[in-house]
Amino acid sequence: MHDLSRLSINQLTTRDQWSLPEAVDGYARAGIGAMAVWWEKLRDVGADYAGRIIRDAGMEVTGYCAGGMLTARDEVRWRRRLDDNRRMVDEAAAIGSSCLVALGGGLDEGDRDIEGARRRALDGFAELLPHARDAGIVLALEPLHPMVCASRSVLCTLRQANDWCDALGGGPEVGVAVDTYNVWWDPELDAQIERAAGRIAAYHVSDWLADTGDLRFDRGMPGDGVIDLGRLARCVAAAGYRGRQEVEILSHRWWREDPNSVVATVIERFGSVM
Amino acid sequence: MHDLSRLSINQLTTRDQWSLPEAVDGYARAGIGAMAVWWEKLRDVGADYAGRIIRDAGMEVTGYCAGGMLTARDEVRWRRRLDDNRRMVDEAAAIGSSCLVALGGGLDEGDRDIEGARRRALDGFAELLPHARDAGIVLALEPLHPMVCASRSVLCTLRQANDWCDALGGGPEVGVAVDTYNVWWDPELDAQIERAAGRIAAYHVSDWLADTGDLRFDRGMPGDGVIDLGRLARCVAAAGYRGRQEVEILSHRWWREDPNSVVATVIERFGSVM
Numbered sequence: 001m002h003d004l005s006r007l008s009i010n011q012l013t014t015r016d017q018w019s020l021p022e023a024v025d026g027y028a029r030a031g032i033g034a035m036a037v038w039w040e041k042l043r044d045v046g047a048d049y050a051g052r053i054i055r056d057a058g059m060e061v062t063g064y065c066a067g068g069m070l071t072a073r074d075e076v077r078w079r080r081r082l083d084d085n086r087r088m089v090d091e092a093a094a095i096g097s098s099c100l101v102a103l104g105g106g107l108d109e110g111d112r113d114i115e116g117a118r119r120r121a122l123d124g125f126a127e128l129l130p131h132a133r134d135a136g137i138v139l140a141l142e143p144l145h146p147m148v149c150a151s152r153s154v155l156c157t158l159r160q161a162n163d164w165c166d167a168l169g170g171g172p173e174v175g176v177a178v179d180t181y182n183v184w185w186d187p188e189l190d191a192q193i194e195r196a197a198g199r200i201a202a203y204h205v206s207d208w209l210a211d212t213g214d215l216r217f218d219r220g221m222p223g224d225g226v227i228d229l230g231r232l233a234r235c236v237a238a239a240g241y242r243g244r245q246e247v248e249i250l251s252h253r254w255w256r257e258d259p260n261s262v263v264a265t266v267i268e269r270f271g272s273v274m
Numbered sequence: 275m276h277d278l279s280r281l282s283i284n285q286l287t288t289r290d291q292w293s294l295p296e297a298v299d300g301y302a303r304a305g306i307g308a309m310a311v312w313w314e315k316l317r318d319v320g321a322d323y324a325g326r327i328i329r330d331a332g333m334e335v336t337g338y339c340a341g342g343m344l345t346a347r348d349e350v351r352w353r354r355r356l357d358d359n360r361r362m363v364d365e366a367a368a369i370g371s372s373c374l375v376a377l378g379g380g381l382d383e384g385d386r387d388i389e390g391a392r393r394r395a396l397d398g399f400a401e402l403l404p405h406a407r408d409a410g411i412v413l414a415l416e417p418l419h420p421m422v423c424a425s426r427s428v429l430c431t432l433r434q435a436n437d438w439c440d441a442l443g444g445g446p447e448v449g450v451a452v453d454t455y456n457v458w459w460d461p462e463l464d465a466q467i468e469r470a471a472g473r474i475a476a477y478h479v480s481d482w483l484a485d486t487g488d489l490r491f492d493r494g495m496p497g498d499g500v501i502d503l504g505r506l507a508r509c510v511a512a513a514g515y516r517g518r519q520e521v522e523i524l525s526h527r528w529w530r531e532d533p534n535s536v537v538a539t540v541i542e543r544f545g546s547v548m
Contacts, residue, residue, distance in 0.1 A: 112502040147421035149459035185423035228386040
């Protein structure tokens with residue numbers, strides 16, 4: 001049995017198989033003591049109940065996903081989304097999460113002004129920050145892969161996430177989430193991980209499949225793809241990251257499998273390639 | 275009729291419909307005086323014949339695609355590919371092309387050492403350079419979108435292409451190809467275009483579709499996507515680029531259309547959105 005004290009699993013990994021209570025139970029049965037929670041799964045059962053079963057299971061929460069996405073051009077929609085982000089901060093606190101994973105957001109329909117969208121996203125984080133600080137929740141800015149820039153994230157690189165942390169004051173209430181799938185290709189990766197020292201709030205792991213066929217839901221199980229995950233784990237460790245490695249696999253292929261087998265495979269790969 | 279003196283069309287735009295002679299004829303009939311040539315199409319007819327029909331049509335050649343891809347780990351395969359690159363330099367010269375578009379190349383099967391692949395790619399360009407210089411052909415380093423990093427291009431950003439130009443001595447025989455589809459998402463785009471002043475050897479145009487569903491062959495006709503193409507054209511112009519805008523659309527959707535209609539649409543969009 002591997003030492004699992006550095007492993008976490010994001011419940012999107014078993015998105016189609018398990019509700020939140022089922023995931024808490026399934027991961028705990030497998031000996032995994034930490035997980036990340038997806039907002040829709042939480043709202044299916046309510047934050048109070050979610051917090052209770054997570055505490056009862058002794059489960060650590062490495063992240064609550066996903067806030068941010070504050071790029072709407074319409075002021076009313078933008079404000080509504082900001083309110084929803086405040087609610088997500090409260091939900092993150094209710095389940096004892098260390099951070100709210102915060103995404104850049106995509107482009108509104110018809111919007112071709114990417115820099116304008118970036119300004120609104122950053123303004124939104126600035127407005128959200130006091131509430132997060134009061135709740136003791138770190139905003140973990142997560143750059144997504146540039147291929148989902150239009151649809152999900154005008155925040156595209158770790159350099160940009162570091163720049164935004166600086167722009168937001170650089171305090172302990174903002175950090176970055178480093179996701180191997182999103183950043184592995186970046187020629188500046190090592191330098192920007194080093195720059196992120198002290199502010200890496202989460203480390204997400206999945207692999208890039210050489211023959212990937214989908215822009216969102218074809219992530220690979222660690223070891224099945226081209227990323228040198230051992231090297232990246234050493235990089236974030238060298239930058240002082242002492243948290244868990246959170247396996248987050250969005251994949252139609254794995255969503256069809258028996259969830260207990262998926263979890264067993266995650267544990268096996270954690271021991272062998274991460 | 276729009277002034278077409280700044281328009282070129284890459285023959286991949288009509289890849290499935292037209293051979294090289296048909297493309298030369300089709301573009302010329304539409305009043306387009308410049309094109310880029312794809313190596314397989316050239317080799318279907320031979321470099322000499324290709325050069326003759328292109329000259330006879332008075333067609334300018336804005337690029338020959340695509341060299342580079344020097345990432346093989348096996349020395350024999352790497353050398354063979356380098357030899358093929360030298361041949362491509364000669365073919366580029368035979369058709370009067372201003373440059374050889376040079377790609378980074380992907381990862382060999384089983385290769386997880388992306389920095390090693392990058393070193394081999396750069397070494398390959400360095401070895402190719404004297405032959406290109408002698409032939410009067412500019413190597414136009416083209417960063418591709420990070421989503422094809424594993425399969426086609428460990429050269430992922432314009433910053434990296436600029437760095438490689440510098441590493442290669444920064445002389446007039448190396449430049450960059452700026453392709454809107456590949457770089458539009460980059461937070462550093464404006465700064466890196468400015469840095470590329472004097473070395474922009476080609477400017478390729480296609481659009482990013484908001485609902486794109488394929489990692490390679492779902493590029494959008496200019497105007498159908500989210501990129502502010504007018505702004506990018508002004509950016510490269512501000513960096514001193516005076517060459518043509520080369521429309522390059524790799525798209526199963528457009529490859530099914532009547533090629534004359536595709537060309538007519540390109541001309542219309544050149545006048546309205548580029």
